[in-house]
Amino acid sequence: MALLPILHYPDPRLFKKAAKVERVDDTLRCLVADMAETMYAAPGIGLAATQVDVHRQVIVIDVSEDKSQLLTLINPEILQRGEAECISEEGCLSVPGIYEMVKRSHQIRARALNVHGESFELEAEGLLAVCVQHEIDHLHGKVFVDYLSILKRARIKHKLNKLAKLAASSA
Ligand code: NI
Numbered sequence: 001m002a003l004l005p006i007l008h009y010p011d012p013r014l015f016k017k018a019a020k021v022e023r024v025d026d027t028l029r030c031l032v033a034d035m036a037e038t039m040y041a042a043p044g045i046g047l048a049a050t051q052v053d054v055h056r057q058v059i060v061i062d063v064s065e066d067k068s069q070l071l072t073l074i075n076p077e078i079l080q081r082g083e084a085e086c087i088s089e090e091g092c093l094s095v096p097g098i099y100e101m102v103k104r105s106h107q108i109r110a111r112a113l114n115v116h117g118e119s120f121e122l123e124a125e126g127l128l129a130v131c132v133q134h135e136i137d138h139l140h141g142k143v144f145v146d147y148l149s150i151l152k153r154a155r156i157k158h159k160l161n162k163l164a165k166l167a168a169s170s171a
Contacts, residue, residue, distance in 0.1 A: 004052040024117035048138030073112035082107030
């Protein structure tokens with residue numbers, strides 16, 4: 001297992017669309033294990049393959065308190081969104097230090113493959129539903145700051161570019 005480097009917004013690779021996984025094999029399971037390790041180490045509650053520069057439809061999520069409920073979604077799709085919406089504060093490992101309110105469906109039903117290549121359905125609400133929507137967005141090349149105003153997005157880009165330059169000059 002290995003920790004994978006996480007891309008930071010506004011890296012253009014975060015805007016790439018991920019391709020469907022054709023075959024769930026040991027190589028893919030190895031990627032899933034590395035992604036889970038990277039997510040737990042960060043620490044975060046969700047990570048999409050796009051964020052580690054692998055453009056395939058793979059997501060890992062764990063919203064449990066004791067980090068004991070790893071959920072892997074391969075080729076995930078949202079089948080249904082509940083009518084109720086919720087506004088909650090989101091952050092992202094690719095947008096370090098930034099937390100903003102985002103409006104999403106409170107409840108969703110999704111379908112995906114698990115690490116054995118078996119199809120399953122997931123009904124989720126609240127934090128888990130928000131997390132699934134956030135991570136699926138990543139696979140479509142979308143980052144949560146895309147929901148914010150142009151002005152807010154510009155400020156975030158400016159701040160992160162400055163941080164990246166600082167990090168590069170001290171390296
Ligand atoms: Ni994210």
